[in-house]
Amino acid sequence: MASLTIDKLTKSFGVVDVLKGIDLEIEDGGFLVLVGPSGCGKSTLLNCIAGLEKISSGEVRIGDRNVEGLHPSKRDIAMVFQSYALYPNMTVRGNISFGMEIRGIDKAEREKAIEEVADILQIGELLDRKPSQLSGGQRQRVAMGRALVRHPQVFLFDEPLSNLDAKLRVDMRTEIKRLHQRMGTTIVYVTHDQIEALTLATKIAVLEAGYLQQFGTPDEIYNDPANMFVADFMGSPSMNLIDGMLDQGQEGLEVRIKGHGGSEIALPAPDTAAMRERLGKPVVFGIRPEAMTDPDGADRTSPRIETRDCYIEVSQPAGSDTFALTPLGGKECIARFRADAKIQLGSFSPISFNMTKAVFFDPETTLRIR
Structure with a gap:
């Protein structure tokens, strides 16, 4: 050896x-x-x-x-x-x-x-x-x-x-x-x-x-x-890469993401020097499908679960899981729900985002914002 x-x-x-x-x-x-x-x-x-x-x-x-x-x-x-x-x-x-x-x-x-x-x-x-x-x-x-x-x-x-x-x-x-x-x-x-x-x-x-x-x-x-290449290539389904805008919210930095029919969600973003340099500019919000789930399936050990109403277009049962497709940032994003989760297609349903698993990228360089 x-x-x-x-x-x-x-x-x-x-x-x-x-x-x-x-x-x-x-x-x-x-x-x-x-x-x-x-x-x-x-x-x-x-x-x-x-x-x-x-x-x-x-x-x-x-x-x-x-x-x-x-x-x-x-x-x-x-x-x-x-x-x-x-x-x-x-x-x-x-x-x-x-x-x-x-x-x-x-x-x-x-x-x-x-x-x-x-x-x-x-x-x-x-x-x-x-x-x-x-x-x-x-x-x-x-x-x-x-x-x-x-x-x-x-x-x-x-x-x-x-x-x-x-x-x-x-x-x-x-x-x-x-x-x-x-x-x-x-x-x-x-x-x-x-x-x-x-x-x-x-x-x-x-x-x-x-x-x-x-x-x-x-x-x-x-x-x-x-x-973004590594984020997209590794994993099946791959990481959701969602276009958003970095803004100053009431409680700190947040990424604002356009949803279905003119709706919008805002999620907290890490308040770092590198992120503050992009304040008011586009960012790419990356999150794995398993970190987007129904509220009952969210990781109860995570200190940063954020639940937002998102429009569910399609569901894809896959045995042990059900994949729900929701439009965010102009793309079809995949959320991984429990197999027995109740999904109402064609309507807004709560999706829990585990923000401890979220990452952010510069859309120009495609590199991670640390």
């Missing part, structure tokens, strides 16, 4: 800058998830760590060793691909042991390693089957087993679950989480699925257009987003 440090890394393809000054560090035994939309540079960054792409500038260090210029086989890493990349003519046993054979490891040691990973991944009964006889989830376990037997310092996963159906993805996330807890090996994991990122990571790096937008724990990324 080893820590991983990425220092001022850039990568260009001709005149196109794909990665622009990436700084990251994950501790020994950490689980780093690189997340972002398609084309943001996350797979390119993973390939730079692996040595499959040569970086333009900066450093990649595994432990205390700068691995730039080293062949992938010399970096002490193991990679699990989206496509599984199994040899179709070999059994599961052969696929797992092939790399060990190439390295000249004797048969007894190979068999011991195979039995160990088969036990960890629960694929003992599959060892004599060919890949064509396996399900997608079983193939992914075999690909992980082939990586595990190498005992690398760092595991690299490139969207390993994207070919699986929704339920199997959830099951495999649990398996990968359990595997990390058991093995304690440093993992770098690429995904475009932000729920996957929040579920698995000890640290998340959010990328967009080649820039690192935010790096932090899942809690920091979700509850303390650095900008």
Whole structure:
């Protein structure tokens, strides 16, 4: 096992800058998830760590060793691909042991390693089957087993679950989480699925257009987003980003938000120096759907619950919850109600806002107002 440090890394393809000054560090035994939309540079960054792409500038260090210029086989890493990349003519046993054979490891040691990973991944009964006889989830376990037997310092996963159906993805996330807890090996994991990122990571790096937008724990990324991109990208449903005007109210600063049919609500805003600089100017009020709920479902431990009447246009039952859509700031905002909450469509109903969960952004820079 080893820590991983990425220092001022850039990568260009001709005149196109794909990665622009990436700084990251994950501790020994950490689980780093690189997340972002398609084309943001996350797979390119993973390939730079692996040595499959040569970086333009900066450093990649595994432990205390700068691995730039080293062949992938010399970096002490193991990679699990989206496509599984199994040899179709070999059994599961052969696929797992092939790399060990190439390295000249004797048969007894190979068999011991195979039995160990088969036990960890629960694929003992599959060892004599060919890949064509396996399900997608079983193939992914075999690909992980082939990586595990190498005992690398760092595991690299490139969207390993994207070919699986929704339920199997959830099951495999649990398996990968359990595997990390058991093995304690440093993992770098690429995904475009932000729920996957929040579920698995000890640290998340959010990328967009080649820039690192935010790096932090899942809690920091979700509850303390650095900008509007992170706030909108992370979470399902995503954060409500509501246009409002910062004003001086009778009891302090407040954000005034237009509602349905010319109605308006005012909610208290934090009285900080940065907020006072925007007095009388537009702001973007950010709040997660679960922090907008029916009064009976509001967080009773929160000291700052504000209840306002809002017009309910649509309700969407979702089993354990009901999502209510209300127009605020010229947008359809989502509130998460209890499943049995009574909702009167086409009328004004009370919605409780947990203001301890509220954040504010500058609409011009899109950055958080602290």
